[in-house]
Amino acid sequence: MTYDFDEIIDRSGTGAEKYTGLETLYGNPDAIPLWVADMDFKAAQPILDAIKERAENGVFGYTVKPDGYDDAVCSFQKRRKNWDIDKRLMSMSLGVVPSICMIVRELTWPSDKIIIQTPVYGPFYNAVRNAQRELLESPLKETDGHYYMDYGDIEEKARQGAKYIILCSPHNPVGRVWTRDELVSLGRICIKYGIKVIADEIHSDLILWGNKHTPFSAISEELRKLTITCIAASKTFNLAGLQSSVVIFPDVETKAAFDRAWERLHIECNNVFSLVSTQAAYQYGEEWLEQLIPYIEGNINLVMDYMSKNIPLIKPICPEGTYLIWLDCRKLGMTGNQLTDFMVHKAGIAMSAGTYFGKNGEGYVRMNVACPRATVEKALKQLQTAVEQQII
Incomplete structure (x- = not known):
């Protein structure tokens, strides 16, 4: 239509x-x-239809992830980005920002230093500071209205003992879709110093002018083992108010630690409409x-x-x-x-x-x-x- x-x-x-x-x-x-x-x-329309059909059932009790949900997420990422995701390493969450906050709070140590590349989405600052971790700002370089990563500065922060970097890819607010070569250069530093990556890829389906998004964890097995990736249908399909996202982990142990953190808050699944809307978006929204x-x-x-x-x-x-x-x-x-x-x-x-x-x-x-x-x-x-x- x-x-x-x-x-x-x-x-x-x-x-x-x-x-x-x-x-x-x-x-x-x-x-x-x-x-x-x-x-x-x-x-x-398929999203609206799925929500309407579910609403007409009239019963909105506790709801688990529907059959086909994980396959819908994985199939979409494969079609759009040629990214193979192990669905055993996926967790649902209320949103990308809550996920980042939970990752920083639960999977890092109080002494950890965390890099962000500025200017950047404001909640990144809060995620680090509210968890009382040390924030290291690595300003992007700007030349004639085009922004670049400052690899020298990132490496200097790495030498200062940075343990994590929060990667905004594509970047909000400057709009960069980092090239594979740029991400590989960042990856070399991460591998060299053992820096783990929290990749916010919420805008990764909104790619313009024929540019290509490269999932950071898909570059190599070495980088996959260092990376936690946060994605969502919310930005792509305008579903932010339904509060749903997906987190992809490098191993079962990291996933389990994240899941336990939500369980302690008695938040083990998303609401019924976020589940059906996300599945419909990934299956029928293209x-x-x-x-x-x-x-x-x-x-x-x-x-x-x-x-x-x-x-x-x-x-x-x-x-x-x-x-x-x-x-x-x-x-x-x-x-x-x-x-x-x-x-x-x-x-x-x-x-x-x-x-x-x-x-x-x-x-x-x-x-x-x-x-x-x-x-x-x-x-x-x-x-x-x-x-x-x-x-x-």
């Missing part, structure tokens, strides 16, 4: 954080919400996904072209994956707080502040373009007007 991503869907009254946060977090309930990373699109990706690319092209012609003081960094655009606003000459205030109250757009992603995000904002094109167009026009008035 053909999906209509131009449809404007009213999300008011649904408790959507993306909209309720406009007042509580931004102080402008009328701002265009282009911040939190979910989509303003309906889920694929038609929707194949239509979504070119639509996202069209929105990104619109932003790139419009800003180049009409808002040259802001430089968008074209993502290779995700539906997020990292905007370099440094030429506006504002501090982080000033920039947020300008975007929200002058331009009427709520975007994620660059400082949320670390101190080297100062002067940037992250724009979510997973919304109808008319919404993006409106935001761009409002932003152009605000910038023109600012520089008069």
Whole structure:
């Protein structure tokens, strides 16, 4: 079937954080919400059908993983990434962030040092600091709007005794889809120093422009033994509110330790609707996904072209994956707080502040373009007007 991503869907009254946060977090309930990373699109019809069918049963008692769930996950990863996963090493979880937090808290030691590559998704900081582990920041290198890993800095952190690295692949917020060669270079350092890898690959199915995602643990057997990978249907198929993810471990012992941690909290399985929706997404959602990706690319092209012609003081960094655009606003000459205030109250757009992603995000904002094109167009026009008035 053909999906209509131009449809404007009213999300008011649904408790959507993306909209309720406009007042509580931004102080402008009328701002265009282009911040939190979910989509303003309906889920694929097979997912909606699966949820409806399950709801019509009318009984929502304790529910175990359905037959075929693991096979659906593994088959999807094999089709999309040629990645062979041992389903005996898979665990369900409430989400990628809860998984990372649990891994850091339960599978690392208080003395462990953990590397993150900044600017990076804000909860990475909290996962390390809240567990009272030592955080080592390795800033990405930026050249002409393109970001690279700083292998020299990573190796220096390794010599300082780093035990883990949290890898964001594809990277949020800068949009890099790391090449196999880049990951191999990182892998050499990890192998040399025995650094274990927590790979957040939640955006790995949202790959643009013909780029290719390489699962870190699929590069070699040596790296597989060092890597815990977190994936989910939530970003790919817009199911974040159903809270479901999958964690792939290097061995049964590590998996068992993770599972025991959830059991201590009496959280052994996901809710009934997350189970049926995830299975349906991986089995039947690809038609929707194949239509979504070119639509996202069209929105990104619109932003790139419009800003180049009409808002040259802001430089968008074209993502290779995700539906997020990292905007370099440094030429506006504002501090982080000033920039947020300008975007929200002058331009009427709520975007994620660059400082949320670390101190080297100062002067940037992250724009979510997973919304109808008319919404993006409106935001761009409002932003152009605000910038023109600012520089008069």
